Amino acid sequence: MTVGLWASRQQLWDEAIYRWRRALEADPRSAAAHNNLAVAYETKGLWEEARKEYEAALALAPQNSLIQSNFSRFKMNLEGRESRSAEPAKKKIP
Amino acid sequence: MIPQMRLRPTRLVLAVVLTCAACGVDISNQVLLDIPSPAAVRPDQTEAVLLTNFWLPQEVKGLDLGRELAEFWAAELAVPFKMPVAEREVKFDREDIFSDESFWKELAGGRPKSLILTGRAGFSQETHKVLREVDKGSVGESFTREKTWAVRLSFTLETHLYFIAGETGRIVKDKEFKETMTYSNPKQSALFALHDLLLQLKMKVFRDAFGASRLQERYLLRQ
Numbered sequence: 001m002t003v004g005l006w007a008s009r010q011q012l013w014d015e016a017i018y019r020w021r022r023a024l025e026a027d028p029r030s031a032a033a034h035n036n037l038a039v040a041y042e043t044k045g046l047w048e049e050a051r052k053e054y055e056a057a058l059a060l061a062p063q064n065s066l067i068q069s070n071f072s073r074f075k076m077n078l079e080g081r082e083s084r085s086a087e088p089a090k091k092k093i094p
Numbered sequence: 095m096i097p098q099m100r101l102r103p104t105r106l107v108l109a110v111v112l113t114c115a116a117c118g119v120d121i122s123n124q125v126l127l128d129i130p131s132p133a134a135v136r137p138d139q140t141e142a143v144l145l146t147n148f149w150l151p152q153e154v155k156g157l158d159l160g161r162e163l164a165e166f167w168a169a170e171l172a173v174p175f176k177m178p179v180a181e182r183e184v185k186f187d188r189e190d191i192f193s194d195e196s197f198w199k200e201l202a203g204g205r206p207k208s209l210i211l212t213g214r215a216g217f218s219q220e221t222h223k224v225l226r227e228v229d230k231g232s233v234g235e236s237f238t239r240e241k242t243w244a245v246r247l248s249f250t251l252e253t254h255l256y257f258i259a260g261e262t263g264r265i266v267k268d269k270e271f272k273e274t275m276t277y278s279n280p281k282q283s284a285l286f287a288l289h290d291l292l293l294q295l296k297m298k299v300f301r302d303a304f305g306a307s308r309l310q311e312r313y314l315l316r317q
Contacts, residue, residue, distance in 0.1 A: 005123060005314055032315035039312045045130045066122050066313040073310060077131055 004036060016040050031061035035070060042074060050074060123314040133305030134267035135209065135257050137175045142208040144201065144260065145171065145179050148253075149186035149214040157284050159217050166292050167211060174304060175209075184212065192256050195263030202260025209266075213255040219284060220248045245280040249287035251295065257303055267303050271295055 004019030017040045023033040038053035054071040061067060148163050168179045182201055184191075191197060192212065202208045223243045230238040250272065257267040273291045300306065 001316060005316065008125070008314060032317055036314050039125075039127070039314060042129050042312070043127055045132070047132060066315065070312050073312065077129060077310065 001030075001033060001036075004033075008036070008040065013040050013043050017044075029060055031057045031064060031067065034060065035064075035067045038074070039070060042077070047078060122316065125312055125314055126309050127312055128307045129310045129312070130307040131301070131305040133303070135303040137304065140175055140207055140209045141177075142202075142205055142260070143171055143175050143177060143179045144182050144208060144210045146182045146184040146201075146210065146212040148212070149191075150216070151214065152216055154217050154284075157217070157288065159215065159288070162285070162288055163215055163292075166289070166296075170296055171211060174300065182210075186214075192258075192268070193265065197263065198258045198260065199263030202263075204261060206261045208260030210258040210260055211255065212258065213253055213268075215251070215253040217252075217284075217288060218250050219287075220250070221280070222246055222248065244278065246276050246278060247280055247282050247287075248274055248276045249282075249284065249291060250274045251288065251291040253295065255299060269299070269302055271298060 001020070001023050004016045004023065007013070007015035007019060017037060020033045020037045020040065023030055024037070027033070034053045034057035038050045038057060041047075041050035041053060051074070054067065054074060057067045058064070058071060145164060145168055147160050150160055153159075164181060168181060171179045184201070198210055198212075202210055222245075224246050226242055226244045227239045228242055230240050251274075252270075252272045254270045255268065256265050258264065259266050273294050275287055275290050275294075277287065301308065
């Protein structure tokens, strides 16, 4: 997970995808890995893959407001709406 | 003798986790990413672009709005599509014309990979007065301010644009826009204001239709 985050900071999205996929192989129930993969797919314009990962992340952590916020902004982007109006995350889930 | 406190490893871990939670340790990364938007219109997959006149429900005094819009869009669309834009004249006589697939298909001759840009537009101008406070300089230790009325001129361009696939006559992208600009010059030319508004509009239309990327917020999670 951490290497994936480091790669994402360097804009190395292929590397980040590889790392988060590996994280999912180790722990398929990691909502964070699904969420991060979804974000990475978004940056590459892979909408269907991103949607699947967000849905998987939300299935595992339906109350996570950060994933909810990401998914809501993802949908707004697909619909061509500005994401500024997206509902801000109210709190960070520990 | 001071009693020694010893924590078992499990309790220690629990204590650390609870302390972190209480201190609000950030387990997420809020990031600004350049995320592309899906393209409704693909210039690289378009072989012909047709531009129609616009439906203008109201005439604009002293300005040939239809001509200005046609000239602007013909020139601007030719850039991303890298081809000249053909103009077509349409008689707008009913509200549902934009969703009439057979009409648009016929207009484009059912030509594959052809795209039609059409729409409705309105342009209005409004003069209003605003109250301004103006510094009149200082007298002794106090500043004097005077309230004066100033004239402002606002121009608004409202438009509903439709990108239609010539092969099927189906709308591939449509969106309503409303752009307003206010000028302090009471003699601001309507024509120049229209072009300011069109340039502003063009950026939004192209970004929406061609799916340019823009900075968006997302959260990356650590665990």
